[in-house]
Amino acid sequence: MDRMVRCLHVGALVVFLFICGCGGEPYTYESNNELKTGPGLFSGEDGEITIFKQRPTEEKEGQEEQQRKE
């Protein structure tokens, strides 16, 4: 009987995880307590004050331009 209950629990867990894994979109959780989420007063939308930033390559620039057009 115990074995059957244990199997049911494991089965329920597997089904639950399967349902959770199906569908949906990726989402990145950011703890609001680690640092306030969203824009900053000086840093604006970035939320961080950029001291220096990657210069976009021609390929990236092209992709960004394409995204802007879309």
Added chain:
Amino acid sequence: MKTKKLASLATGLALAMSLTGQADASSTADTKMLLELKAMLEKQQAQIDKQAAELTTLRQKLAGNTEVLTTKASKEDVAKVTEATDKMVTSKFSNVDFSLYGQIDRAVLYSDNGDSKDLYSVDNANSNTRMGFNAGVDTSSGWLVGGRIEYGLVSNASNDVNQNKTNDATDTYIKNRWAEMSFKHDTYGKISLGKGSSATDGTAEVDLSGTDVAAYASIADTAGGMLWNDSATNTVSGTKIGNVFNDFDGLGRTDRVRYDTASFAGFSLAGSGASGDAWDGALRYNRKFGETKVVAAFGASSPGDVIDGVDMQYSGSASVLLPMGFNATISGGVRDLKDSDRDDPTNWYAKIGYKTSFYSAATTAFSIDYGQAENLAQDDDKGKTWAVTAVHDIADWGTEFYLTYRNHELDRNDTDFDDINVVMAGARLKF
């Protein structure tokens, strides 16, 4: 005589005729020559006109090139000047990100423990004042090599002040929170080395309510230093709120080596080994279904020497935010103590909330929560707490204003403590 005159006349006529004939021939030759000269002149004029036109074109081209060169030089000069003034720090590499971040979180805390009422100016320990640097380099091999250094800059922390320490309550103003390097790959996951979050850090504290800056699973952060008052004898005890409530949130931030798998269908695993014979592991789930967000985490840790007297610790939490703004959060944890004679401490916490926008530039979140903690300070202790909280977040200001009221109750055998009521109002500014 007459004949002689006639002969002379004839001779003169002939001579005149001869001369006239010669003059006609000469005139024809001149005309022809003039025509040739005219033709030559016209041809040369055409060539001159053509050369003039070519010269004009070349002049125009030269003028255009000069303008381009002048403009280009000006832009380069401006760029050089701008770069010199805007960027005091530069990198010779093109693939480097380096940024500064931080926040200031200050509040006024009112506390009433049944005996004394006090007002404190505090740094909100729910999410204290801090500042840090993030650095990252995108390598050509697909690895993101990064580093993070962060310090807490805390004076009079809300969980340090109490009836006996009303000011200057925090011993260490500047405290290292992060000092790590990391290597991240989209397929292989992330390896972190140094001071930072352990694998189980945050497993008891996922929260989508938007009010966690003032109220969340870690009850003791708001006013954890406050002392309970024995109502029978009217004496302040040695027991703090922080001795009664704890959300058992893994190993926290520690000196560790940590590995995180890449995310698969919203699931990810993490494990870390820390100084002090501690290790832990965690499973996380983050997913979005339309506008509904779901986050959950579960962790198990062996604290070793990091937390005295604890064999194992388990913690978990989950939070759901629906599109219309309603949200719910639960958290729970248990400690397996080495001392088998003691009851294992447990904690659970639940919150419901609502998030809305009264106007476009701001979001306002409300929540009500309740929590219970047992057996932490001693066996049969039962701490109960509830709170109402409001947080108004003005995005353009990078600032949240918050107000929370929390009641703390402690049931202990043979002792009757007064409730501790606290109100905290403050603001968190992200710069």
